[in-house]
Structures are given as C-alpha cells and as structure tokens.
Amino acid sequence: MIPRIAFTPGEPAGVGPELAVKLACSGRSPDATRAQIIAIADPDLLQQEAARQGRALQLIPFDPEQPSSPTPADSLHILPVALAHEAHPGQLDIANGAYVLETLQRAADGCKARTFDAVVTGPVHKGVINDAGVAFSGHTEFFAEQAGVEKVVMMLAADDLRVALATTHLPLKDVSGAISADSLQQVLTILHRSLQNQFRIEQPRIGVCGLNPHAGEGGHLGREEIEVIEPALDTLRALGMHLIGPLPADTLFTPPQLARCDAVLAMYHDQGLPVLKFKGFGRAINITLGLPFIRTSVDHGTALNIAGTGIADLGSLNAALSQAIELVQLRNL
Numbered sequence: 158m159i160p161r162i163a164f165t166p167g168e169p170a171g172v173g174p175e176l177a178v179k180l181a182c183s184g185r186s187p188d189a190t191r192a193q194i195i196a197i198a199d200p201d202l203l204q205q206e207a208a209r210q211g212r213a214l215q216l217i218p219f220d221p222e223q224p225s226s227p228t229p230a231d232s233l234h235i236l237p238v239a240l241a242h243e244a245h246p247g248q249l250d251i252a253n254g255a256y257v258l259e260t261l262q263r264a265a266d267g268c269k270a271r272t273f274d275a276v277v278t279g280p281v282h283k284g285v286i287n288d289a290g291v292a293f294s295g296h297t298e299f300f301a302e303q304a305g306v307e308k309v310v311m312m313l314a315a316d317d318l319r320v321a322l323a324t325t326h327l328p329l330k331d332v333s334g335a336i337s338a339d340s341l342q343q344v345l346t347i348l349h350r351s352l353q354n355q356f357r358i359e360q361p362r363i364g365v366c367g368l369n370p371h372a373g374e375g376g377h378l379g380r381e382e383i384e385v386i387e388p389a390l391d392t393l394r395a396l397g398m399h400l401i402g403p404l405p406a407d408t409l410f411t412p413p414q415l416a417r418c419d420a421v422l423a424m425y426h427d428q429g430l431p432v433l434k435f436k437g438f439g440r441a442i443n444i445t446l447g448l449p450f451i452r453t454s455v456d457h458g459t460a461l462n463i464a465g466t467g468i469a470d471l472g473s474l475n476a477a478l479s480q481a482i483e484l485v486q487l488r489n490l
C-alpha cells in the first residue's frame with residue numbers, strides 16, 4: 158500500500174514553498190520516496206520557487222480515482238489552490254490568509270473522507286491569519302475543530318524525548334485557569350492511549366510537570382499541584398496509568414528523570430517546547446494526538462528572516478513525513 162500524504166506548505170511568504178521544492182527535487186528521505194505526496198498549494202508559487210532554485214519541477218495533477226503510486230523524483234502531486242496575491246518571500250500579505258486556511262481545509266476534508274492517509278503541515282503564520290480577520294490559534298486547534306473532537310493533544314518529539322502539552326496556544330496569564338482536573342484527565346488519557354496505540358508502548362510511563370516553581374513547594378509557591386494536578390493523577394493511577402509526578406519541571410527535564418519516562422506532560426507551551434527544541438530543533442516533529450486522522454508537522458515556524466535565501470533546512474519536514482508514513486503503516490497492520 159502506497160500511503161497518500163497531503164502536504165500543506167503553509168505560509169506562502171515563508172520557507173514552506175522552498176521546502177516543498179527541496180522535498181521534490183533534492184533532499185527527500187528514502188521513506189518519502191515510497192509515498193504519494195500531494196502538495197495542496199498554488200502551482201505557480203511552487204514553479205516560481207523551483208525556478209529560483211534552478212530546478213525543473215513536475216507537478217502531477219492529483220486524481221483520487223487513480224490508484225496511489227509513489228511520487229516520482231523531481232515531482233509533487235498537486236491539488237491546486239490559488240493565491241489571492243502573488244507571494245514575495247519574507248513579506249506577509251493578509252490577502253493570502255484565506256489561501257492558507259483553504260489549503261488546511263482541503264487537507265482536513267481529504268483526511269476525513271479517507272482520500273488522504275495523513276496530513277503533514279508546513280509552517281503557518283498565526284498572526285497574519287488573525288490580521289486577515291479569522292481567529293486562528295494553530296493547526297492543532299484548527300484540525301480538532303474540523304474533526305469535531307473536543308480535545309486533542311499537541312506532542313513534539315525529538316529522538317527519544319516526547320513532550321506533550323496540557324495547554325497550547327493561549328496567553329500565559331490564562332494558563333492556570335485552563336487547567337482543571339477534568340482537562341488534565343482528558344489530556345493524559347489521550348496521551349496514554351496514543352502512546353499505546355500509535356507508538357506501541359504497552360504500559361507508557363508519563364512524567365507530569367507541576368505548574369509552579371518547584372511544583373508549588375508544598376503549597377507555598379502555588380496550590381494548583383495540590384488542588385488540581387495531584388487529584389487528577391490519583392484518579393488516573395487508580396485506573397492503572399503509570400504517572401510520575403507532579404515533579405518540578407526543572408527536575409523532570411533532567412536525564413535521570415527522563416530515563417524513567419516515555420513522555421513528559423508539560424503544563425504549558427514554553428515550559429516544554431524550549432527543552433524539546435534545544436534537544437532536537439531541525440529534526441523534531443509535532444504530532445496531534447486524539448484526532449481521527451494522522452497529522453504531523455515541522456518543528457519550526459515560517460522563518461521569514463531566511464525565506465527566499467535558499468538555506469532552509471529540510472530535516473524536520475523529512476522527519477514529519479517519515480513519522481506520518483510510519484504511523485499510517487502501523488495503523489494498517
């Protein structure tokens with residue numbers, strides 16, 4: 158079976174188009190040569206980028222009625238979506254916000270209809286989509302809404318480190334209020350089941366960070382650990398989950414503690430992701446757990462500062478593609 162992977166290059170003024178062309182024409186990993194990769198993007202945008210790189214790129218119209226076949230070298234299958242305005246590297250244009258959302262919408266629709274086996278996303282610029290008038294906090298939340306699921310979990314992985322988040326894209330001042338015993342139980346249940354079902358870890362060991370410095374220092378530096386986190390963990394332990402903590406984040410993210418864990422649950426974005434990105438930026442992946450379809454992504458953003466220079470690194474996109482293909486294969490076993 159040849160996996161059909163939808164690929165959204167994301168923000169047209171960022172490094173996404175460059176990565177798409179490199180994926181087709183230069184640095185594709187061996188795994189990706191065994192998949193059908195369907196870019197959901199503006200064909201002219203990709204051809205302009207190919208010309209900039211001095212590459213001959215073939216865009217093969219995607220036909221869902223045809224049996225899946227691997228995308229040949231120097232090619233991408235294409236599901237065309239037109240830009241509103243020509244894109245210029247490094248220059249955001251709110252007129253193209255709707256284009257980005259349309260590419261994600263087509264990917265979500267295709268995954269829900271099982272036309273695609275998975276979606277791999279390139280980086281989007283959350284700010285310009287909001288500036289264009291659409292409330293958007295990230296792919297994670299967008300795909301959850303499209304799939305009609307109340308809760309999903311963002312997890313990033315680099316080498317043997319997996320970091321999941323109890324909360325995702327929200328202001329720091331709102332984090333404490335967003336963490337309840339119920340929400341933690343939902344997040345940990347999704348994480349536990351995904352580690353079992355998608356990553357084939359029979360009895361996952363999950364390390365849980367506290368929210369406050371020193372996990373609240375016995376209530377002297379905050380009470381969320383005592384009032385919310387510990388009761389949630391106790392309830393889940395009674396159901397058989399192997400949960401470690403809550404531990405102070407600066408203790409949990411040390412090698413001896415990490416050796417005891419298959420994954421870490423951080424309470425908020427910048428508690429967990431700096432550690433993960435310090436370890437593996439450029440080869441890490443982002444995966445949404447709890448969706449009815451497979452979605453992986455790059456570990457980086459739009460990199461507007463280097464767009465158009467030709468130096469964007471393909472490592473994380475290749476890793477995200479390989480992970481998506483592996484998850485499709487495991488699902489189909």
Ligand SMILES: NC(=O)c1ccc[n+]([C@@H]2O[C@H](COP(=O)([O-])OP(=O)(O)OC[C@H]3O[C@@H](n4cnc5c(N)ncnc54)[C@H](O)[C@@H]3O)[C@@H](O)[C@H]2O)c1
Pocket residue numbers: 167172278279280281282283284296454455456457458459460461462463468469470471
């Ligand atoms: N997957 C996603 O959609 C995603 C992920 C992270 C950030 N973002 C968004 O991207 C925008 C910019 O975020 P940022 O500037 O904080 O982070 P960024 O990842 O875009 O850039 C951080 C640094 O890493 C470099 N970099 C990023 N990707 C690279 C690559 N492939 N090769 C070489 N160097 C690379 C950049 O040049 C920059 O110096 C924000 O709007 C943010 O929300 C999107």
Ligand SMILES: N[C@H](C(=O)O)[C@H](O)COP(=O)(O)O
Pocket residue numbers: 294295296297298311426430443454455456457
């Ligand atoms: N939180 C992610 C990161 O820092 O890499 C990033 O913003 C992407 O999130 P989505 O996959 O939800 O767009």
